[in-house]
Amino acid sequence: MAKPWAKSFYHSKQWYKARSQYIKEVDGLCERCLAKGEYVPGVIVHHKIHLTILNINDPDITLNKDNFEYLCQTCHNEEHHGQASVIRNDLMFDDKGNVIKKEN
Ligand SMILES: [Zn+2]
Ligand SMILES: [Zn+2]
Numbered sequence: 001m002a003k004p005w006a007k008s009f010y011h012s013k014q015w016y017k018a019r020s021q022y023i024k025e026v027d028g029l030c031e032r033c034l035a036k037g038e039y040v041p042g043v044i045v046h047h048k049i050h051l052t053i054l055n056i057n058d059p060d061i062t063l064n065k066d067n068f069e070y071l072c073q074t075c076h077n078e079e080h081h082g083q084a085s086v087i088r089n090d091l092m093f094d095d096k097g098n099v100i101k102k103e104n
Pocket of ligand 2: 045046047076079080
């Protein structure tokens with residue numbers, strides 16, 4: 001669900017490399033669940049400082065491991081949208097965080 005301006009970054013070799021190295025370092029586990037003593041495989045390397053159109057070309061933010069956090073889907077949803085449980089299968093968030101119906 002990358003935003004259009006972030007697409008080329010998420011497809012870049014540097015990102016793939018930084019991402020896979022980081023996942024190895026955290027043993028492939030969601031860091032927030034691990035902190036609660038739960039072993040949950042992560043799915044997404046989240047940027048603690050969220051990527052924006054203004055910092056997407058700044059490697060100190062986009063490729064900096066200090067800014068990475070490996071999360072499972074649930075923790076990632078909570079980080080970006082609050083409680084994950086409010087969203088239904090046929091609904092999604094648009095870029096502004098509004099709930100909209102999924103288009104198929
Ligand atoms: Zn988690
Ligand atoms: Zn994120």
